[in-house]
Amino acid sequence: MSPKSVLLWTMQAALFWLVLFVPQLVVFLLVDEPPTWELVLLIATLVVGIVHTAVEPSWRYRVHRWETTPDAVYTLSGWLSQEWRVAPVSRIQTIDTKRGPFQQMLGLSTVTVTTASAAGPVEIEGLEHEVAQRLVVELTNTTQATPGDAT
């Protein structure tokens, strides 16, 4: 996992909290004599937002792991709630890469591995472009070598 993902998550978290905070601020400034609860909510949003943006990305970075073996793909993700996902290579249906706007800025990609189950896509976030590409090629090759319809 690239260390740049900390920056990515920070940007995402900051954006999320800004979207919540800015409209509140605008309303607060435009309305004459805003009620107290509006001020309370505004400050609460600011505090929680700053703490979350400061803590969550590095916490997440400490938790996140991924690994592939010839037999399986494995990820550990989350921060407060954590989740392990394992998918055997023999059951892989599709392998996608995607890059959001922030990810493009930082040169990162997400690799998504889906199986026949609607519940089981394994997402590997925050990979450097080249690493992601190499991973996709590698997984595609091992998947193709496995017979069966993977259901």
Added chain:
Amino acid sequence: MSTPSEVPAGLPAAPEFVEPLQEWHRLHVRMLVVRPLNEGLAMLVPILILLFTGNGEKWRLIASGATAAAILGFSYLIWRTTRYRITDDQVELHTGLLTRKQLAVPRDRIRTVDLTSKPGHRIFGLSAVRIGTGQQDVPGTDGLTLDAVTKQEAERLRLLLLQKGVTPKAAAEGEHAEPVAVPESEVISQLDLKWLKFAPLSLSGLVAIGAVFGVLSNYADDLGLHPVQDLWEWLFGNPSLALFAGFLIVLAVVGLVLSIPLYILQFWNYRLTREPDGTLRVQRGLLTTRSVSVEEQRLRGVDIQEPLLVRAGKGAKLAAVTTGLGSKGESNLLLPPAPLSVAHQVSRDVLKVGSDPTTLRLRKHPFAALRRSVFRHVLPWAVIAAGLALWAPSWAWPIPVAIIPFAALVGWDNYRSLGNALDERYLVTRNNSLVRSTVALQRTGIIGWRIQRSFFQRRSGLMTIGATTAAGAGIYHVTDVGESHGLALADEAVPDLLRPFLIDSTVDGQAERNA
């Protein structure tokens, strides 16, 4: 996509045979009338109103005539533009007027065939055919549906489409025996009128009341009446315990009375059979008849469902865990509400095992799971009570407070339900209280794991293990299991999948706990 020459290794190559059916087919002409009958009953009302409310003024006749013509014309266009054919290796469906849609399904991927005849279909001897593949159902889409063809054609399609699924050899044999000569099928279970006692327990009557009520109030709304609102306001205008109790009693009685005809409506002529072509077939229904065929090889397990009251009456219903079934109208049902012993027996016969895996002795989950379960059930009501106490009139907050003990009971029962077991072929897991569900999932059907540990779960050393699968709900959970036992279970259920990672993670986990 595959060609007939692509035979699994180890099997003799299939003898070449030519399907008699290669040319394009249309749906049956009678669907012109049937489709509006089934789907357009609502349209009939405005037409009739238009016709009969006036004194035969000309424009009314013209308007209703035009509406009817538009409906028929639309049906005609659908009929005109819909064609299907069955080739050696795929089923093709072309449909749509403005947006042309072409669907092709490889025949060796067909897992289920679902024949449904609504009353409209039955009057005209037709049937709708839904063909299910291994793909997971996307809600709101129909998959490949032929609505409608004649009953004989539907039956022929069912035999034809599922034959190939087993082995090419069986298909070839089936070719000699013409589909007209229906081969013998083994009956696994059929409706017993004694099962009717579970009808009231399944609360289906209340659901029916809700549905009927919904439709009626819709019409009332059109006429400018608001019975629900009026009733509600009146109830709150004169709050009295007797009135409320009376209302509940009436509701319960009507629900009880309605539930029996409803059970008959849904499950009349219920029969579960094993067909010679390797499929399980469920037939049922009084007005709307249904026949769902499931390829047996694709059956990944069973789910014994016990709604609270049915469970109290020692009953259960049985559902199939398989791919290719739509989510509409309980298409995965193998057995309607019936005695638990029957459910176990059917499950055993369906899975072809010596003893039903769901009767295995389940391992209990740690005590911490009880704490979590009770807490999770009580918390929402406590929050609601607190909210009402702050912002609602003073009579409101005791209601959620009164519910809390029951919520705690449900939480306790939920914990009692939790359990898991493993035998040579199945992973068994049990969850939930209100509709307790015991799932036996084939271990070979598990295609991955999702292991969740929330903040609080980590503090109490628990985890929720989800076995992902292509069948049924897509994932089945073993909830709040102890960490080491849970990992051992997952590792044993699918050997070698988790192990390489397990060593790291247990070391990590150890380090975490030691720290």
